[in-house]
Amino acid sequence: xxxxxxxxxxxxxxxxxxxxxxxxxxxxxxxxxxxxxxxxxxxxxxxxxxxxxxxxxxxxxxxxxxxxxxxxxxxxxxxxxxxxxxxxxxxxxxxxxxxxxxxxxxxxxxxxxxxxxxxxxxxxxxxxxxxxxxxxxxxxxxxxxxxxxxxxxxxxxxxxxxxxxxxxxxxxxxxxxxxxxxxxxxxxxxxxxxxxxxxxxxxxxxxxxxxxxxxxxxxxxxxxxxxxxxxxxxx
Amino acid sequence: xxxxxxxxxxxxxxxxxxxxxxxxxxxxxxxxxxxxxxxxxxxxxxxxxxxxxxxxxxxxxxxxxxxxxxxxxxxxxxxxxxxxxxxxxxxxxxxxxxxxxxxxxxxxxxxxxxxxxxxxxxxxxxxxxxxxxxxxxxxxxxxxxxxxxxxxxxxxxxxxxxxxxxxxxxxxxxxxxxxxxxxxxxxxxxxxxxxxxxxxxxxxxxxxxxxxxxxxxxxxxxxxxxxxxxxxxxxxxxxxxxxxxxxxxxxx
Amino acid sequence: xxxxxxxxxxxxxxxxxxxxxxxxxxxxxxxxxxxxxxxxxxxxxxxxxxxxxxxxxxxxxxxxxxxxxxxxxxxxxxxxxxxxxxxxxxxxxxxxxxxxxxxxxxxxxxxxxxxxxxxxxxxxxxxxxxxxxxxxxxxxxxxxxxxxxxxxxxxxxxxxxxxxxxxxxxxxxxxxxxxxxxxxxxxxxxxxxxxxxxxxxxxxxxxxxxxxxxxxxxxxxxx
Ligand SMILES: Nc1ncnc2c1ncn2[C@@H]1O[C@H](COP(=O)(O)OP(=O)(O)OP(=O)(O)O)[C@@H](O)[C@H]1O
Ligand SMILES: [Mg+2]
Numbered sequence: 001x002x003x004x005x006x007x008x009x010x011x012x013x014x015x016x017x018x019x020x021x022x023x024x025x026x027x028x029x030x031x032x033x034x035x036x037x038x039x040x041x042x043x044x045x046x047x048x049x050x051x052x053x054x055x056x057x058x059x060x061x062x063x064x065x066x067x068x069x070x071x072x073x074x075x076x077x078x079x080x081x082x083x084x085x086x087x088x089x090x091x092x093x094x095x096x097x098x099x100x101x102x103x104x105x106x107x108x109x110x111x112x113x114x115x116x117x118x119x120x121x122x123x124x125x126x127x128x129x130x131x132x133x134x135x136x137x138x139x140x141x142x143x144x145x146x147x148x149x150x151x152x153x154x155x156x157x158x159x160x161x162x163x164x165x166x167x168x169x170x171x172x173x174x175x176x177x178x179x180x181x182x183x184x185x186x187x188x189x190x191x192x193x194x195x196x197x198x199x200x201x202x203x204x205x206x207x208x209x210x211x212x213x214x215x216x217x218x219x220x221x222x223x224x225x226x227x228x229x230x231x232x233x234x235x
Numbered sequence: 236x237x238x239x240x241x242x243x244x245x246x247x248x249x250x251x252x253x254x255x256x257x258x259x260x261x262x263x264x265x266x267x268x269x270x271x272x273x274x275x276x277x278x279x280x281x282x283x284x285x286x287x288x289x290x291x292x293x294x295x296x297x298x299x300x301x302x303x304x305x306x307x308x309x310x311x312x313x314x315x316x317x318x319x320x321x322x323x324x325x326x327x328x329x330x331x332x333x334x335x336x337x338x339x340x341x342x343x344x345x346x347x348x349x350x351x352x353x354x355x356x357x358x359x360x361x362x363x364x365x366x367x368x369x370x371x372x373x374x375x376x377x378x379x380x381x382x383x384x385x386x387x388x389x390x391x392x393x394x395x396x397x398x399x400x401x402x403x404x405x406x407x408x409x410x411x412x413x414x415x416x417x418x419x420x421x422x423x424x425x426x427x428x429x430x431x432x433x434x435x436x437x438x439x440x441x442x443x444x445x446x447x448x449x450x451x452x453x454x455x456x457x458x459x460x461x462x463x464x465x466x467x468x469x470x471x472x473x474x475x476x477x478x479x480x481x482x483x484x485x486x487x
Numbered sequence: 488x489x490x491x492x493x494x495x496x497x498x499x500x501x502x503x504x505x506x507x508x509x510x511x512x513x514x515x516x517x518x519x520x521x522x523x524x525x526x527x528x529x530x531x532x533x534x535x536x537x538x539x540x541x542x543x544x545x546x547x548x549x550x551x552x553x554x555x556x557x558x559x560x561x562x563x564x565x566x567x568x569x570x571x572x573x574x575x576x577x578x579x580x581x582x583x584x585x586x587x588x589x590x591x592x593x594x595x596x597x598x599x600x601x602x603x604x605x606x607x608x609x610x611x612x613x614x615x616x617x618x619x620x621x622x623x624x625x626x627x628x629x630x631x632x633x634x635x636x637x638x639x640x641x642x643x644x645x646x647x648x649x650x651x652x653x654x655x656x657x658x659x660x661x662x663x664x665x666x667x668x669x670x671x672x673x674x675x676x677x678x679x680x681x682x683x684x685x686x687x688x689x690x691x692x693x694x695x696x697x698x699x700x701x702x703x704x705x706x707x708x709x710x
Binding site for chain 1: 547549550551552553554555556558559562563564565566567644645647648650651658661665670671672673675676678679682683686687
C-alpha cells in the first residue's frame, strides 16, 4: 500500500473511531430498548390477556417486522417533525430500530418461554409462588439463558442496521467514512474497506462475548437439543 | 383442630364442553394416605389440580384444616405453600441446582433467611437420601433421584398435605422402588397424603383407603382389603383385576 | 389535499418504484441462489482449501453491513476504475450478500439430509457428483424452503438500501415525491404500507407453496 494511503488511514483514524463509538452507542440503544420492550411483549403474548395479545402485541410485532428498517427510520425522523416535536436523528434512530428490535426480540423470548414447558410454571405455583414470582425466579432465568444464541443473531443484525442511521444524518461510522471520502479524493474503496473491517471486528468480538456468556450460564446436563439452536436466519 | 385435613365437596370441572369432574366429594384425615385409581382420562389429575386450585373448580368447595380455600378471599398462594404437589414428570426447576430447588420456596415464598433455609433444605434432602447431590443440576440426576428431590421440595414447605400425581409412572421399573420407599416412610411418619397411583403393592401396604374414580365420579371408596376382596361394584373389581395384571404386585 | 387523496395521487409513481424494487429483489435472490449453492457445496464437500475459502467469504459478508458492501461497490470501485450503474451495483451487492446467507441455509439443509442417503446413492453405483445432483440436492431444496422464504422477504425489505446508492426503487421514488411536496411523513406512510402489503402477500404465497411441495416425512423445519 502506498505510503500516502497509510498516512490517510492514520489521519482519519480518530474520526473513524468517533464514528465507531456512535455506532456502538446506537447498537447499545437498539438492544436495550428492544430488550426492555421485548421481554414484556413476549410475556404478554404467552401469559397475558388473549385480547391484548391479539389486538395489540401481535399487530405491533407483525408491522415492525414487515416494514424495512430504512422506512421506519424515515417515518420516525420525519414523522416526529410533522407532529411538531423534533427528534434528533440519533433519537429517531434509537426509537425506530429499537422498536423494531423489540418486535424481533419478543419473538426470541416468546420462543424461549414456550420451549420451557408448562410444568415449570405449574410446579412454581404449586409451592405457593405468585405468577409474578414464578416468572421472575423460574421462567425468566431459563428463558434468558435459552435466548442467548438467537440473541447473538439479533446483536449482529442491529449492529449492521446501525449503518442505516447514516440516511437520516447520524454521524456514525459510515457517515464519518463518507466525510473522509468527501474531504480527500479517490479513497472511497480504502475508507469503506476500513469501515467494513471495523464492523467485522465489532460483530466478531460481540459474538465471541455472547458465546462466552452462553457457555458460562449453561445448565449442566441440560439437554442440548432442548435449547433452540442458533438460527442461521437473518431477521 | 379436627382430624380432617382435606375435605372436598361436590367438585365439578369441565374444559370447554367436556365435563371432566362431575360431583366429587371425599375427605382425608390427618395422617391418612388415600390412593386414587381409575382409567386414563377419568379426571384424576384434574381433581388434584382442583384441590390446590391450579385449575379452580367450576363448582364445589374445598376445605383445608377447616378453612374453605375455594373462598375467593383466601390468599391462594399461601394455601398452596401448605399443600405439597409431586408431579408425574417431576418438574424440577431446570436451571437450579438440587439445593436451590428445595430452598427456593422457603426463601422466595416463606421469606426465610438463607442460612436457615439451607439447613432445612439439607435436612429434607437427607430424608430422601440425596444430601450428597445438593449441588447437582436436575438434568444430571436419574428419574428416581429427580422425583425424590421433588418430594423433598414439597416436604421443605412443611405441608399439611401432599398431593402425588402418578409419581412413579414416568420412571423405569428399576427406579420405582426408591421413590415408593420414600413415600412409604412418609406414610409411616404420619404425613397426610393423597396419591394418584396404580402401584397396588404400595396401595395395599400403606393406603388407608382407595378411591376408585371413573368418568368424573367416585365409583367406590374403601380400605384396600375390602376393595380387593369384595368390591361393591363390578367395575371396581374388573379395574383392580386389570391393573394388578398390568402393574404386577411385586413392589413392597 | 387530505392524506387519502395524496396517497392516491402518488400511488402510480410509487408503484413504478415498487416494480424496480421487485426486480432488484428478483435478480439478487437469483444471483444469491446460484452463489449460495456453490458456496454450500464448497463448505460441505470441498477440500480444505475450498472449505477455507468459502467459509471466509461467508463470514466476511455476514460480518459486515449490506450498506457498507453497497458503498464499496458503488463508491469504492471507481477508485480502481470500475464504474457500476446504481442498479447493477445494487443487484451485484445484494446478490453477493444474499449468497453468503443462502449458503448457510443450504449447508444446514444438506446436513439435515440423512447421511444414509449418500451411502445409499453410492451403493447403487452413483458417482459422488451424481449422488449430490440427483439425491442430495432435491431433498435439500425442499428442506430449505422455510429459511429460503425468509431470505426472500428479507431481501425485499433490504432492497430499500439500494436507494442509498441512487437506484430508482420504491424508497427513491418516495424521497423524490417528498422533495417536491414536503409531506415526507405521509409519503413514507404510503411507502411503508406498500412494503407491508408485499411482505404479507409474499409470506402467504410462500406458505402455500411450502405446503404444496411438501414430501411426507421430509420435515421442512427452518434450518
Ligand atoms: N387444561 C385442560 N384443557 C382441556 N382439557 C383438559 C385439560 N386438562 C385435562 N383435560 C381433559 O380432561 C380429561 C381428564 O384429564 P386428566 O388429566 O384429569 O385425566 P387423568 O385421570 O389424570 O388421566 P391419566 O391417567 O391419563 O393421567 C381428559 O380428557 C383431558 O383431555
Ligand atoms: Mg393424570
